[in-house]
Amino acid sequence: MAGSSGHSPSSMTTHLETRDLTIRFGGHVAVDSVTCAFRPGELTAIVGPNGAGKTTYFNLISGQLRASAGKVLFNGEDLTRLPASLRARRGLGRAFQLTNLFPNLTVGENIRLAVQATRGVHYEMLRVWSGRSDLITRADAVLGEVALAPRRNVAAAALSHGDQRKLEVGMMLALEPAVFMFDEPTAGMSVDEVPVLLDLIASLKRDRSKIILLVEHKMDVVRSLADRIIVLHNGRLVADGAPAEVIASPIVQEAYLGAAPGKASAA
C-alpha cells in the first residue's frame, strides 16, 4: 500500500482529518479548534496532562460526542453528523480508556459480537448464533492475539483489570478497522502484562495501511512506538512533530513531562 508521509490523500489511501474540531460543555471548551491530519502507516501519540481533552478528541472522532463546530473527515467523507455506529462501520475503531464491555457475557462472546458487527451479521434471526462457526473461528484467532484464549468462557466482569484492558483492545482488533484509537491501553496494567499489548500495537504498525492513534502517559512507550507526537493542552493542539523534536521542546518539557530537558533528549 502506498502510504509514505507527505503523500497527498487520494481515494485509495486511508486518510483521517479533523478541521477546527471544537466541543463546548457549557462555557468550557474541552476541544478547541483542533486541525490535524493522520496518514496511514503512521502511529501518532497524543499526549497532554489529565483533562487536556484527549479522550474528548477521540469521542469526537469516533462519534460518541457531536462537535459544536468543525469537521471530521474520513477518506473524503464528512462524518461530523454521523452516529458512532456508522462511523464504526466506515472503519473507525475505538478502545476505551474506561473499560467498556458487556459484563455478563463471556470473553468469547464479547469478541464474537465485535466480529459479528464487522461482518454485517446484524439482523439474522433464524439461524442459531452458536452455530455460526465462522464467527467463532475468527473470535478465537483474536482471543489468541490478545492472550485471552484460556479465559474464553469467563464472564467479562470476572476478569482482572489487566485482562479487561486486553479484552477492550481485542474487541477493537476484531472490528478490523482502518483506524485504531487506543486510549491509555496500558493504564493500570501490571508490568508483566504490558509487553503483550505493546507487541500487538507494534505489529499493527507493520501493516502500513492503518492509522494508529495512541493516547499514552508512559513516555518510554511513546518514544518506542510513536512516529509522531501531538500535544494537547486545555483542548488546544500546542505541538506536533517528530517524537524527539516534540519531547525536546521547552513547552513539553516544562508543562507536561516534568523532566529536565537534558535528561529527556538524551534518552
Next chain:
Amino acid sequence: MMILSGDKPRSLVLSVLLAAVFLALAFAPFLFPGSKPLNVAAKICIFALLVASYDLLLGYTGIVSFAHTMFFGIGSYGVALALFNYGPSWTMIVLGVLIALPLAAVLALAIGLFSLRVQAIFFSMVTLAVASAFAVLASQLSWLTGGEDGRSFQVPPALRPGNRLFEGEIFGVALNGRVVSYYLVFVACLVLFLLLLRIVNSPFGRVLLAIRENPFRAEALGYRIVVHRTLANVIAALIAAAAGALNAIWLHYTGPETSLSFSIMLDILVMVVIGGMGTMYGAVLGAALYILAQNYLQALMGSVSSAAASAGLPLVPGLFHPDRWLLWLGILFILSVRFFPTGIVGRLRQRATKA
C-alpha cells in the same frame, strides 16, 4: 436440539420442571378432564407465550413497555370483530389475524421509531400513554367494540363444544370442539414460543443482549441500537397480537377486562419476574405458577380457613379467608423476588453452575 435453538435448560431441575409443564399441557384434556382445568391449561399456554414475548423486550432488550396488553388486545379484537361482524368461519379468523398483525406491527414500529431514539424512560411513558388511549378508545367506540361489555361471538363449527371429531372416546374423553380448540391454542403457542426461543438465540438476539448489557458499546461496535430495539418491539407486538387472537378464539369473547386491562399488564410483569427475566423458559414457569395460584390458591385457602375454623383456631380462619388471596399472592411475590432475584430459572441455573 435444533428445535431448542441450542439453548438448553442447563439445569436438571429446570429440565424436569419444563418437561412436566410441557407434558401436563400436551395431555391436559386427558389428564385433567373438565372445563375448568382445560380453561386453566389454555390460559397457561396463552400467557406463557405472551410473557415470553414480553421477556424479549424486558429481559433481552432491556426496555420496559406498558403497551403489551394493547397488542394483545389488538389481536383479540381483530379476530373477535371479524367473527362477530361477518360470521363464524375460518376465513374470518384469518381475516381478523391479517388485519390485527399488520396493525400491531405498524403501531409498534411507530412507537419505536418515535420514542426509542430518546431515553428508555421516554419509551416507557409513551407506551403507557398510547396504551391508555387505546383502552379508552376501545371502550368508547362501543358501536364497534361493544364497549365495556365487549363482544361475544360464535367460532367456526369445528371448534364448538357440540362438535365431535368422531363418536366414541379416547381415554374416556370425548374429542369435541373444545379439545380441538385447545390443541389449536397449544400447538400455535408452542410453535411461536419455539420461534421466540430461536430468535433470542440468533445473532440478532445476541445483539439484543449486548444492547441490554451496554448500549453504548454496542453502538460503538457498529450496531444501530434504535433499529434493533424497534425490531424487537415489533416482533414482541406481533407475538402478543397472535396470543390475543388465540385468547379470543378460546374464550369466544373479547372485552376490555380480558384483553386490555392494566391488571393483565401487571400479571405479565409478575409472571416474567417470578419466572426469570431474559431466559424465555422463565415465561413458561412463571405463567404456569401464577395462573395455577390465581385459580387454585383461593380454593386452597378456603379449605384451610374452614378447617382451621372447625378446629377452633383463633386468627387463622380470618388470615386464610379466600377474600385475602391477593394478599397472599403479594406475599408470595415479594418472597420470590427476595429469594430468587433472578427468577426461578435464574436460580436453578445458578445452582447448576455451582454444582
